[in-house]
Structures are given as structure tokens and as C-alpha cells.
Amino acid sequence: MYRTHHCNELRASHIGITARLAGWVHVRRDHGGVVFIDLRDREGLTQVVFRPEENAEVTEIAHTLRHEDVVEVSGRVAPRIAGTENPKLATGEVELVPSSLRILNRADVLPFPLDSDPSNEDLRLSYRYFDLRRPHLARNLRTRHRVTKATRDYLDEQGFIEIETPILSKSTPEGARDFLVPSRQTPGKFYALPQAPQQYKQLLMVGGVEKYFQIAKCFRDEDLRADRQPEFTQIDIEASFVRPEDIYALVEGMLAAVFREAQGIEIPTPFPLMTWHEAMDQFGSDKPDRRFGMHLIDLADVFAASSFKMFRGALDTGGAVKAINAKNFASVTTGQMEELTTMAKLYGAKGLAFIKVENGKWQSPLVKFFTDEEKAALTSQLDISEGDLVLFAADKWEVVCEVLGRLRLRISEFQKLTAGSTALDFLWVTDFPLLAFDAAENKWNAVHHPFTRPKADDVALIDAGEFGKARAEAYDVVLNGVEIGGGSIRIHEPDLQAKMFAALGVSEADQQTMFGHILRAFRLGAPPHGGIAMGLDRLVMLICGEQSIREVMAFPKNNRGIDLMSQSPSEVDARQLRDLGMKLAGEKPQA
RNA sequence: GGAGCCUUAGCUCAAUUGGUUAGAGCGCCGCCCUGUCACGGCGGAGGUUGCGGGUUCGAGCCCCGUAGGCUCCGCCA
Numbered sequence: 191m192y193r194t195h196h197c198n199e200l201r202a203s204h205i206g207i208t209a210r211l212a213g214w215v216h217v218r219r220d221h222g223g224v225v226f227i228d229l230r231d232r233e234g235l236t237q238v239v240f241r242p243e244e245n246a247e248v249t250e251i252a253h254t255l256r257h258e259d260v261v262e263v264s265g266r267v268a269p270r271i272a273g274t275e276n277p278k279l280a281t282g283e284v285e286l287v288p289s290s291l292r293i294l295n296r297a298d299v300l301p302f303p304l305d306s307d308p309s310n311e312d313l314r315l316s317y318r319y320f321d322l323r324r325p326h327l328a329r330n331l332r333t334r335h336r337v338t339k340a341t342r343d344y345l346d347e348q349g350f351i352e353i354e355t356p357i358l359s360k361s362t363p364e365g366a367r368d369f370l371v372p373s374r375q376t377p378g379k380f381y382a383l384p385q386a387p388q389q390y391k392q393l394l395m396v397g398g399v400e401k402y403f404q405i406a407k408c409f410r411d412e413d414l415r416a417d418r419q420p421e422f423t424q425i426d427i428e429a430s431f432v433r434p435e436d437i438y439a440l441v442e443g444m445l446a447a448v449f450r451e452a453q454g455i456e457i458p459t460p461f462p463l464m465t466w467h468e469a470m471d472q473f474g475s476d477k478p479d480r481r482f483g484m485h486l487i488d489l490a491d492v493f494a495a496s497s498f499k500m501f502r503g504a505l506d507t508g509g510a511v512k513a514i515n516a517k518n519f520a521s522v523t524t525g526q527m528e529e530l531t532t533m534a535k536l537y538g539a540k541g542l543a544f545i546k547v548e549n550g551k552w553q554s555p556l557v558k559f560f561t562d563e564e565k566a567a568l569t570s571q572l573d574i575s576e577g578d579l580v581l582f583a584a585d586k587w588e589v590v591c592e593v594l595g596r597l598r599l600r601i602s603e604f605q606k607l608t609a610g611s612t613a614l615d616f617l618w619v620t621d622f623p624l625l626a627f628d629a630a631e632n633k634w635n636a637v638h639h640p641f642t643r644p645k646a647d648d649v650a651l652i653d654a655g656e657f658g659k660a661r662a663e664a665y666d667v668v669l670n671g672v673e674i675g676g677g678s679i680r681i682h683e684p685d686l687q688a689k690m691f692a693a694l695g696v697s698e699a700d701q702q703t704m705f706g707h708i709l710r711a712f713r714l715g716a717p718p719h720g721g722i723a724m725g726l727d728r729l730v731m732l733i734c735g736e737q738s739i740r741e742v743m744a745f746p747k748n749n750r751g752i753d754l755m756s757q758s759p760s761e762v763d764a765r766q767l768r769d770l771g772m773k774l775a776g777e778k779p780q781a
Numbered sequence: 782g783g784a785g786c787c788u789u790a791g792c793u794c795a796a797u798u799g800g801u802u803a804g805a806g807c808g809c810c811g812c813c814c815u816g817u818c819a820c821g822g823c824g825g826a827g828g829u830u831g832c833g834g835g836u837u838c839g840a841g842c843c844c845c846g847u848a849g850g851c852u853c854c855g856c857c858a
Contacts, residue, residue, distance in 0.1 A: 640858070
């Protein structure tokens with residue numbers, strides 16, 4: 191037995207007993223005679239004191255201890271000398287006076303100190319196993335465990351069963367780029383790693399499972415971000431005979447359980463609902479951050495008869511004129527204003543019109559175009575007062591919303607509007623568009639995925655070829671401006687599914703090759719079903735207050751998909767390639 | 782594919798307008814130190830300033846290229 195207690199266990203009540211502890215040498219304070227070490231394990235710290243007069247031999251060895259050596263000590267639990275108790279430590283009333291010291295392993299000089307946050311993330315990632323010792327990361331991993339545990343317990347109580355689905359699965363053309371795995375036994379063919387267990391979970395519904403979930407690893411071969419890794423984890427849920435409100439209630443209950451277990455806080459349910467159109471119209475985002483105002487205000491009424499061509503032109507061609515009021519941001523710097531203008535153009539605006547209110551005056555190149563009535567209407571609708579910065583956009587509705595939505599978020603960063611906020615603002619965004627036209631590919635793509643059910647009222651629009659107007663029976667759950675989950679009610683009828691594939695430009699033959707199994711399944715009594723997938727990494731990231739999902743994953747990859755610790759991906763030897771019937775294409779010829 | 786920021790000792794950072802031998806704290810090594818808890822004292826080692834080129838009498842600093850890291854856009858059904 192290495193230990194009888196952990197390092198956050200001994201208290202005054204243990205004084206007099208013999209205890210054995212094991213752990214890492216956190217700090218050593220060597221006074222030449224007496225030697226103190228703070229012994230650390232995952233639970234905490236306990237001070238160990240070596241006294242030459244008590245045990246000269248053991249103290250002699252203690253002089254050689256260094257940071258992060260792994261030791262086992264056994265001895266008497268003693269009260270600290272009066273006046274030397276440490277109120278900062280839970281174990282600060284006592285100390286261990288060892289009669290034996292066993293060095294289990296010595297540590298080399300450390301690559302970086304554990305007691306501060308090194309900013310050098312690639313160094314941390316290279317020594318991830320070492321970085322994980324820091325209480326910060328250890329706490330995140332434990333929180334993640336609490337979240338998955340609470341999820342499993344809750345879904346189990348609700349009658350859901352966890353089912354594993356294949357990792358070696360089939361490539362599909364829709365969606366993200368697949369990671370491919372060459373097949374040795376069928377040369378020239380490939381498995382794909384799942385982007386999500388989407389088809390399997392629907393087939394489980396056809397299989398009569400009715401209530402399925404999985405803490406599922408998913409893989410997408412796309413470029414990375416702070417909140418995107420090539421492999422990540424979803425809480426994947428599917429149920430039969432459900433409507434959206436059944437999914438809402440289930441997820442609200444699940445998140446309530448998660449926040450109760452992981453954070454000890456009660457979140458208000460049910461979450462408010464907002465349609466996609468409302469979200470775009472008021473916040474310029476399909477995942478609105480409602481922790482601050484700065485709403486997009488529609489000014490069509492104000493400028494309906496305006497003499498200002500930019501605004502009138504947009505309105506006359508069926509577009510929109512909107513503005514946001516960045517309260518107290520007339521102090522915007524030139525650099526910030528340039529950045530906002532660049533952003534506005536990047537997202538499709540022709541320019542960025544503004545009003546700065548300083549010293550009681552509207553500083554703006556626009557004012558001369560406005561009538562007194564228009565100024566009065568602006569003042570009241572936008573609640574304009576001294577020190578404000580008002581930004582306008584006039585264009586197609588989609589462009590206006592997108593531009594102002596992006597500016598709104600950037601300004602909130604400039605003004606630190608959500609800094610230090612502990613608000614938890616949940617909402618459902620519903621009624622997403624079913625299809626979106628991709629100009630680059632010159633085709634319609636599914637906004638959610640090709641199995642998403644159109645709203646019953648909108649099936650006729652698909653029949654009429656008005657793809658852009660059809661809405662989906664789809665929903666996202668949003669927390670503080672971050673999409674933490676999304677799902678939909680699915681198509682369960684083969685003819686409707688075929689109609690969707692046709693709209694997506696998938697030929698009859700391709701439908702059979704790529705989706706034949708699911709179309710056949712739908713002909714054998716598929717129940718109505720739907721579900722949702724929650725991004726576990728993002729959820730835990732928000733709960734832990736982190737800016738990156740790397741901080742809540744044990745072994746993340748860097749932003750080029752490289753594991754700096756193990757140096758994967760790596761080359762393989764020729765034999766492995768030969769087994770797979772593969773050859774590297776080699777260097778590209780010079781252009 | 783594109784944009785921005787960054788790279789100086791093991792770590793965190795400094796180095797005036799381009800100017801002497803590139804410094805500090807922590808860590809490391811040695812010696813001293815019997816009640817500390819960021820223990821303390823004295824001494825020491827440790828640098829191809831990411832790499833390559835250029836400008837200059839002289840480059841950590843300016844210019845070009847390149848590698849790596851981070852963030853963002855595109856992409857992510």
C-alpha cells in the first residue's frame with residue numbers, strides 16, 4: 191500500500207496517528223537542518239517536515255529532493271508548532287513527521303514551472319502530460335467528467351440507452367470533408383470516420399430503439415479554430431415519436447442537471463424561443479448573444495421618403511436600412527473605426543455610415559441629408575444621446591443583418607460589454623432555412639443536413655422550386671452567443687427524402703449508391719423521429735470559463751491538426767502503404 | 782487559399798534613435814542556513830536574439846525571404 195490517506199485529508203483530528211502519503215514534491219524549503227516539503231497529489235497539499243534530531247538518515251535523503259520527485263512518506267501526524275499553522279492550506283493545522291522516505295521516481299529539470307500559467311502554448315502541448323498536473327487543467331478534466339456523468343445519469347433516468355455506432359463508416363458527399371481510412375481487405379476502397387453518427391442513429395430509430403444517446407467522438411477534416419478540433423465529442427440524442435417541444439424539454443432538463451451537478455447552480459427553464467428570422471433581424475446572428483442590447487433597429491419607416499439616395503435605393507429595391515447604437519462609444523479610436531469599416535466591407539456593405547454624438551452635436555457626413563423629422567425619429571427609435579456612436583447599413587436584408595451583427599459583436603469586445611459577466615443566457619433558435627444556395631458550387635445545400643424535415647407548411651414551396659423560402663423543422667440551442675447544440679425532426683418517408691436529395695442535386699443513381707440503405711430502411715416502417723447533438727467540448731469550455739476547447743481536452747491538437755506531444759500525423763513505412771495498395775503521389779511538379 | 786499578431790537564457794520578460802561584453806526575476810548547479818510555507822544568504826553556469834539573406838562602419842532592433850505558434854476570414858451538412 192502506497193498510502194493510507196490523500197494529501198487533502200489530514201486534519202487536527204488525525205493528530206497522533208501514523209499515516210502514509212504518496213505524491214509529488216510540490217515545493218521544497220530546505221533550511222540546512224530542518225527540511226519542509228509540500229507533498230501534492232490530485233486532492234491537495236500536505237506539509238511534511240524532516241528534522242535531523244528525529245531521524246538523521248531520512249533527513250539526509252530529504253536534502254536531495256527536487257521539484258516533482260515522486261515520493262512515499264510514512265510517519266506521525268503532528269500538530270504544527272503554535273503560531274506556524276498555515277490557514278491557506280486545508281491541511282494547515284498539521285504536518286507529517288516521517289520515519290521513512292521512499293523515492294519512487296526522480297524528476298529531471300522541469301520544462302516549465304507548474305505554479306504559473308506559461309503563455310507558450312506549444313510548449314505546454316509538447317509536454318501535455320506534465321501540463322495536466324496543473325490544478326487548472328486537472329479541474330477542467332474533472333468538470334468534464336461531471337458533465338458527462340450528469341448527462342448519462344439524466345438520459346438514463348429518461349429511459350434513453352447509450353449505443354455505440356461504428357467509427358469505421360461510410361463517406362458521404364454532403365457536409366464537411368471526411369477523414370478517410372484505406373481498407374486493406376478491399377483495396378482501393380475507403381472507410382470514412384463519422385462526422386456525426388447521423389445515419390446510424392436514424393437507423394436505430396428504424397430499429398425500434400426509440401430513445402438513443404451516445405457520448406460520440408466525431409471527426410471533420412476542416413481547418414481548426416479555438417473552438418474547433420478535428421476530433422471532438424458530441425452528446426448525440428435521437429428519439430422516436432417526438433415533436434420539437436419534446437426535444438426542447440429533454441435538453442432543458444439535461445442542461446439543468448448538468449449545471450446542477452457541475453456548477454451547483456439552477457438554470458431557468460424553459461428557454462425562450464426565437465425564430466431564425468427574428469434572431470437575424472434583431473441581432474444579425476443565428477446565435478444571438480443577448481447579454482447586451484445594441485439591437486438592430488429597422489429604419490424603413492424613417493427613411494421611406496428619404497432624399498438620401500443610399501438609403502432610399504436600398505429600400506426601393508426591396509432591401510433594408512438598419513442601425514445599431516453603440517452607447518457611449520463616440521470615443522471610438524480611428525483604428526477601431528477603420529477596423530469596423532473594413533469588417534463592414536468584408537461582409538458585403540459598400541461602406542459604413544455613422545453618427546457620433548459629441549458635445550451635443552451629431553458629427554456625421556450624413557446629417558446634411560436628414561430632415562428634422564428624420565432626425566427626431568432616429569433619436570427616439572435609436573435612443574440617441576450624448577456620447578453614442580450609431581452605425582448604419584443599407585443593402586439587401588441579409589447583408590444588412592450580417593454586417594450589423596458582426597459589428598455589434600466586435601463593438602461589444604471593444605467595450606468589454608460581457609467581461610466578467612456570469613449571466614447564462616440560453617435560448618432556442620428555431621425555423622432555420624432548409625436550404626441555402628451556394629454560389630461557388632452553383633447548387634443548393636442543406637443548411638442543417640439532408641435528412642432534416644421541412645416544416646409541414648413549406649413542403650409545397652419545395653414542390654414549387656422555391657427552395658430559398660422553405661423553413662426546416664430544425665433548432666439550435668444557444669448559450670451566451672455560442673451554439674452549443676443543434677438538431678431537427680427528420681424525414682422518415684422515402685418519397686420526401688428522395689425529393690430532398692433531388693433538390694440537393696443528388697441524382698437517382700447516386701441516391702441509391704450513397705443513401706440506398708437509408709431509403710430502403712424508410713420503406714420498412716420508419717417511425718417519425720428527431721433529435722439533437724450537443725457540442726460537449728464547447729459546453730464544458732463555457733462551464734469552465736475557457737476561451738479554447740483545447741483547455742478542456744486531455745490531448746488536443748494544435749491549429750494545424752498536429753499533436754505536438756506525439757508528433758502525429760507521421761510518415762508510415764513503405765510496407766504499410768504496400769499492404770493498403772497505396773502509393774504516395776510525391777512532390778508536385780513545379781508550376 | 783487569405784489577413785493580422787508573435788518568436789531574445791529552461792520559463793516569464795527587458796534591452797533608449799541602429800552603438801561597448803544582450804540584462805532581470807524565477808528555475809538550475811555549488812556552499813551556508815533547524816520552523817518555513819513564493820523560506821533566506823553568498824557564489825556560479827546558462828544565449829547561433831527561430832533560420833537564411835540584405836542594407837550599414839556597426840543589426841536583437843531596419844528591409845526581403847522562410848519556418849514555427851496563436852487568432853480570425855474562407856471552410857466547418
